[in-house]
Amino acid sequence: MPLLAWRDALSVGDPGIDGDHKKLIQFVNDLQDAIDGRKNDRVVGKIILELVQYTKDHFAREELVMKGAGYPDYERHRQIHRALTRQVLIMAEKYVRTPTDEVKQELIDFLAAWLVEHIIKEDRKLGAYLHGKRVWV
Numbered sequence: 001m002p003l004l005a006w007r008d009a010l011s012v013g014d015p016g017i018d019g020d021h022k023k024l025i026q027f028v029n030d031l032q033d034a035i036d037g038r039k040n041d042r043v044v045g046k047i048i049l050e051l052v053q054y055t056k057d058h059f060a061r062e063e064l065v066m067k068g069a070g071y072p073d074y075e076r077h078r079q080i081h082r083a084l085t086r087q088v089l090i091m092a093e094k095y096v097r098t099p100t101d102e103v104k105q106e107l108i109d110f111l112a113a114w115l116v117e118h119i120i121k122e123d124r125k126l127g128a129y130l131h132g133k134r135v136w137v
Contacts, residue, residue, distance in 0.1 A: 002029040012127030020058040027051040028111050035104045
């Protein structure tokens, strides 16, 4: 069973943002599967690198949407993205330095909690704003 599953409560209502979130969930699940399956550190590291890059790309796309829609909380949300990116990079570097089972699980726990919490606490506010502005139907 996957660690994370997409559910309607995670939807922000924007097909592009929701699609990115689904892909990020898949990355976390793939990482969990690789760790549970005792894949070698090279496989795990590749998934982590792809996840980090996709996260950066997703944040850039989301920030374009926010800016284009005149989202009033844009700057604060952008700063949260920067802080989350730094945290993910710190965790990834820790894994590279110390690829123990404990560090791997710490990384998975962090990513899963971070992703769900960020979507529910921050991105759903953006979704409500975009819906109110009728940025999409």
